[in-house]
Amino acid sequence: MLRIVKNIKRYKSFIVLCISVLLFCPCVALAEEGEGESLWPVPDYTGKLWTRPALTGDWGGLRTKMAEKGITLSVDNTTTYQSVLDGGRDEDDEFGGSLDYEIHLDFQKMGLWPGAFVRLFAETQYGDFVNSDTGAALATNTDGLFPLADEDKTTLTSVIFYQFLSEWFGIFLGKIDTLDGDTNEFAGARGKDQFLNMNFVFNPVTLRTSPYSALGGGFLVVLPKDRGLFSVAVLDANGQPDVVGFDDAFDDGTVFSGELRLNTKLFGLPGHQLFGATWSSKDFTLLDQDVRLLLLELITTGEITLDKKDESWSFYYNFDQYLYTEKADPEQGVGLFGRFGMADAETSPIETFYSIGIGGKGIIPGRDRDTFGIGYFYVGLSDDLPNPFNILDDSQGWELFYNIEVTPWLHITPDFQIIDPSLERVDTAYIAGVRVKIDL
Secondary structure (H helix, E strand, C coil): CCHHHHHHHHHHHHHHHHHHHHHHHHHHHHCCCCCCCCCCCCCCCCCCCCCCCCCCHHHHHHHHHHHCCEEEEEEEEEEEEEEEECCCCCCCCCEEEEEEEEEECCCCCCCCCCEEEEEEEEEEEEEEHHHHHCCCCCCHHHHHHCCCCCCCCCEEEEEEEEECCCCCCCEEEEECCCCCCCCCCCCCCHHHCCCHHHHHHCHHHCCCCCCCCEEEEEEEEEEHHHCCCEEEEEEEECCCCCCCCCCCCCCEEEEEEEEEEEECCCCCEEEEEEEEEEEEEEEEECCCCCCCCCCCHCCCCCCCCCCCCEEEEEEEEEEEEEEEEEECCCCEEEEEEEEEEEEEECCEEEEEEEEEHHHHHHHCCCCCEEEEEEEEEEECCCCCCCCHHHHEEEEEEEEEEEEEEEEEEEEEEEEEEEECCEEECCCEEEEEEEEEEEEC
């Protein structure tokens, strides 16, 4: 009996969220009327080989029938070849990639109750990546970090249940992957469609506080008149992609995170402003390792003893703003993007960060679906890093990519990066590569 009480106390945050969902779902089922709207509209899988959105098409109509009944399945394969042409720690080349599998379930279309959805996300990593060859503290290829850095492994990274209680308010619960937060029109997309370098995919000041995949839940609020979205999440501070986490969930602390994403119309053109913050109650030392951070790989040293600090925090901001769009197709245009972040210097090796750049779609006549981006980033390391980490310095770099749409399901992206590494004795690294993404 004592053990049961202890377990209830351990999981109290998670249990409260579960009970909330169970209590609210029947009310929503009775209150909602009509067809409602789906988070995931039925895709159009039809068309000839060179025009359809997925290589394998509609499976003789089965794929569309499944989607109409509330079940959609998408699989994509991303493969990247990169070479450190000059500088860095090792002038090497690597070939690696990943498979992503995503299933969406719409409960209303399945004949259950309205406003409820489930998202399942799994991923497989294969091959090798040049991330440790550049001398930078952060990855040149984001795809090489997930689900676990440099591990040929398949994991069920995320299972999330959503329940919308109205058109403007919803709750979510499950094992949550956090990479799709900090969204940006021109710099995001998990490193598979836009920039490769992780400095342009999400804000690295959140690495200390936010696990990639963790048990948790939260709520989201759709602001009136399409003004934006506000969300709050509570996560297990020790979450790992390949561990379910029920046995020790919230044992070592809880992460609270919030984001406010506002839709803007500066100069009559679309844009977004995003403000986010995280706080973790977990005890940290400055050098607690995270597989998404390459600092300890840069130094060969003996054991270092540091005092633990009780909690950590981060604040981040990003924006994107179109400067020009075509009248005939507002999705084509050019715009600016930027990110800024700061974190607790006593617990986070990355204290400050900013990036800025230009992105767009359809800038070449006749190539309406191609996208491009060029960006600059700066990573400021904590001044509290101990010896022998004083041979590390702040890092900066550039990246340029051009994503060619060969067909709607096949994209080829040449990519070039210049990185001034964190390791002082290492020369500037020049990295060239090409990424191929196939939607199956």
